[in-house]
Amino acid sequence: MQQEPSQKALAMRPVNLGAGLAATAAALLLASVANAAAPPAPPLSLIDARLIESLRTILKSETVTVTLRARRADIGEAEIVALDRQWTKERSQQRQPLVARIMASPLSSYLRSVEAASLGLIGKIIVFDRRGLNAGLSAVSSDYWQGDEDKWAKTVPVGPGAVFVDQPEWDPEHAVWLVQVDLAIPDPDGGEPLGGASFDVNLTELERRHAAGL
């Protein structure tokens, strides 16, 4: 939750998978500015096809499909803005009906169990519908609408098979490198994606597991 602002700042710059290595130096530089004690970031090549496939498998759960299919598609811009504002406002309040509703959803419960089962490999997970509105989260996010971020822009409009790997980021609190991996969630019946998902992958843990031969 603490790394949200830095992540946002990162997301402001459009970065794609092809230019990953070029951007790593800049990210490293930026991270070292933020925390001088940060070790060098593990290579992004760790985010391989096997990992992406495991993330896709998580999203294939019927809980995800059922929840996303039930989301309204006809929601208007004004309503989206109002809901996003309500979410942000509720974060600083005792009464949080919208946050509570989304966090209590079965999908959130499922995502929490996935996060817990990964034993530190996967951090926060956000699943949003095709309009970018949160459908389920493993931890509370800062905003309700992801439609103004790369999370949504690099996945849902791209197509059902879209994958976007963001720049690695140093988490000084837990002293790990995190990288955000975003995926479009395809409709099992084909057609437009049902929505998208954003995973915080612990690169340090991933490197450790690779080193351990896992």
Add this chain to the structure above:
Amino acid sequence: MRPAFERLLRMDMFPLAPRTTALFGVLALVAGLSGAVAFREIGQIRADQEVARVLDERHAVLTELNALMDRQSIALLSFLVTGEERHTAAFAASAAEMEPRVVRLRQLLADRPEDLARFERMLRLVEQWRNGYAQRQLELMTGFATVDTARALEVTGEPAALLARADEELRELVRIGETEKDRLDAALRAELSRIVVSLAACAALTLLAAIVAGWWTRRFLFRPIAEITGVLDRLRAGELAVAVPEADRRDEIGVIARAVASFGESLMERMRLEAEAREAAATAAARAARVGDLQARLGMVVDAALKGDFSARIDCRYEDRDLQELAERVNLLVSGVESELRDLMAVSEALADADLTKRLAGERQGDFARLQDDFNRMVENLTSLVVELETMASDVNATVSEFSVGADELAARTDQQASSLEEAAATTEELTASVTQNSEHSRQASGLAREARELAEKGREITAEAVAAMIRTEQASARMSDITTIIQQIAKQTRSLAINAAVQAKRAGEEGRGFAVVAQEVRMLADRSNDAARDINKLIANSTQQLGECVELVKRAGKMLETIVTTAQRVESTVHEIASANAQQAHSIKEMSAATVHLDGMTQKNAALAEQSARGARALAGRVRDLLDRVAVFRIDPSLRPERRQRPASLPAAAARRRGPSPGDVPPVPPRVPPAPVAMAAAESWSEF
């Protein structure tokens, strides 16, 4: 009321009966009309109540269904939240409880197709929810990994939407039912107020009819009758000059009024006649008293005579000569009858003691003479009857004894006959067995004959085949003969060639010597071939001749076999005839046996019957002796009594031949000349049984 109008209203042109009938008819009609109206209205109300009851039940069942649906939904949600099994049980229980209510509601809605269609639509929605979501959710809840999916399905809101639609249909059904019920209630209220009005109208009509009828009856029936009754009362009181009202009426009351008027007139006439009659009655009374006295006395005498006492007499003298003479004559009659009765009683007492020797003596006249004659004749007849009875009984006794002997003999012979028949039956059965065996043997012989014939036929076929084979051999020999002829020709040609070669060799000189030797050898070989061929030809000719003989022999054998087949066929048919004759015989013997057995049974029955008749004869003898003893009681002139006959001596002998003693057996009785001791002896001998 004006008299003319009143006359019109009293309607006296008709008799009373049709008028009263019409009156009560009108009353009954009005009452019946009221009843019919009430019945119809109540029937309508009952029909409406039945509809209301159906609507109430429908409402109740719908409410229950609604509650059950809610309970199912709640149970499912509770299970999704808690995952506890008891909620699935509650779910299943509620689902099961719905079934009978659904069935009942279908029955209730059977005559309302629209509502039924709505109900079915609702059921389909519930089914859709249950099969599409609820069951799946229940299933998903059983796996840890799928719990979230189950809940996610609920979060989509689709199952809730389905249930809401079903609920809406159900509510609509309830609403329709309630509207119907309200309409029905209004109709019932309207019907009730209508029935009150119509029943009140009917009651008023009935009351009016009753009042009019009552007034009419009182005015035109009861009041005239009361007036006529008043006139009658006055007539009874002796007031004879009264005017009778209503006499001008044409109905029964008019008739009564006129009758009362004429009754009054005749009453006056009768009173005049009664005064004249009273005077005549006074003179007759005095003579009646005297006649009464004589009547009383005469009655006493006659009563005594009727009770059998002829000693009473009229012992009073009357002044009236007619009465005195009547009394004397009655006395004379009673004394005459008394003396006749005494004579008759003397003779009949003797008769009562079985003494047939007394007779009525003296001269009598008229019926007394006839009585005397008849009585004497009766005694005479009785005497001759006793005599005849004794004679006949003796005769019957003798005949019965003879008959008894004959019956015994018959029984014995029938027994013998029966035993002979039994032997005959046994013999017949043995005969049957032997004939059956014969029949079996003939059937076997028939089989053997058939086998022999078949064997002979087979031999004939084999012979024919042998002849054919020999003919084929003959043909082969002819061909062999041809071949040897050809060999001989070749040998001849070879020989001439060899001779030729030898000549050529000689011409060649020394060089042809060797060849000449060869040619010589070839010639010799040709000669030997020729000889061998000739020998073979001879042999073939020989064997052909022998083959011809063989064929002849085999053909003869074939003819013999043909004859054997024919003979065997005849043997077979003969044996078959024997077998069928045997079967016929066996059947006849069986019938004979059955007849014998039947005859045996009949003879047994005859024996039983013969024995029964012998027993009957003996019983008859006993009864006849009894009769004789009874007749002997009568005392008659001894010169008239017949001689008692001797019993035949054969009876005991016949009885002894019987197989054993029987209750009907009678021991010999000695002849009884003095009747009383014989009767005693008979009683003693009978007491042995």
